[in-house]
Amino acid sequence: MKKKITKIETQKRPGRYNIYLDQKYAFSVSExxxxxxxxxxxxxxDEQLQKVILADDDVAKAYSKALNYLAHQLRAESEVISKLKELELDDGVIEEVLQKLRDQNLLDDQNYADSYVRTMMLTSDKGPTIIRQNLRMKKIGENLIDRALEQYPENELMENGIKLAEKQLKHYHHFPTKTRLQKVRQSMMTKGFKSDLITKILDNITIEEDPDEEWEDLNVQAEKIWHRNRKYDSRERIMRTKRSLYGKGYSMEQINRWVEERSAGDE
Structure with a gap:
């Protein structure tokens, strides 16, 4: 049974129209x-045409929602899918919207990955491993990630790595050199730099050492440990103190010197 459009009314919402069939409100559509x-x-x-119109309008509404979501920042396809699923749309509607966005180059995971890598390179201290993990969380394919990481040339990676290493070395300046290097290496691995690259980076920077400051730090640490071990006899106390100081990264030469001076002071 066919019905006639008797009125088309503009809604308060821009771009939406109410359709009246045989003098009664029937449905609304986008422009x-x-x-x-x-x-x-x-x-x-007729009823069949109305179903087709409403199905097309579902796509139009979802497409509009997707455009609003994409207007704020670049998005991965998985993010758009999640956003559309929040609207409880049929999978067919979602796929149609995604295809429209792809066709208009508004949705492109390679473009997203390339942009993400460039942004991380310019604004963060994250290395390739973390960047890859973050892109995987957005469900970006491995081949796309590989191509995107080509946007991060080795000279830039070295430069950013050196800046990070120098910053971390300053942060851990109160630790002995051996421990400082261990902590810097661990920190850089956490940031996404691979071990062989970290070694290369550390080989390209000057590590400033202050023997007097390190000796003062050892004295402070040693006195605390020595006091903590006061319940043991002299031999056990010395052994435990040495072991603790060595574990903190001080050299045996420094440790033996402190023990000798401490023992001489106790005589």
């Missing part, structure tokens, strides 16, 4: 659907 189906007063619509 794009209105144009695509050439809906006009006097046109006759």
């Amino acid at each position: 794009s659907v209105l144009i695509n189906f050439r809906l006009a007063k006097g046109m006759e619509i």
Whole structure:
């Protein structure tokens, strides 16, 4: 049974129109659907055509939501899918919207990955491993990630790595050199730099050492440990103190010197 469009009314929401069939409100559509189906007063619509129109309008509404979501920042396809699923849309509608976005180059995981790598390179201290993990979380394919990481040339990676290493060396300046290097290496691995690259980076920087400051730090640490071990006899106390200081990264030469001076002071 066909019904006739008797009125088309503009909604308060821009781009939406109410359709009246036989003097009664029937449904609403977006402007794009209105144009695509050439809906006009006097046109006759049967139930089958109405279903097609409403299905197309579902796509139009979802597409509009997707455009609003993409307007704020670049998005991975998985993020757009999650956003559309929040609207409880059929999978077919979601796929149609995604295809429209792809066709218009508004959705491109390679472009997203390339942009993400460039941004991380310029604004963060994250290395390739962390960047790869973050892109995987966005469900970006491995081949796309590989191509995107080509945007991060080795000279830039070295430069950023050196800046990070120098910053970390300053942060751990109160630790003995051996421990400082261990902590810097561990920190850089946590940031996403691989072990062989870290070694190369550390080989390209000057590690400033202050023997007097390191000796003062050892004295402070040693006195605390020595006091903590006061319940043991002299031999056990010395052994435990040495072991603790060595574990903190001090050299045996420094440790033996401190023990000798401490023992001489106790005589």
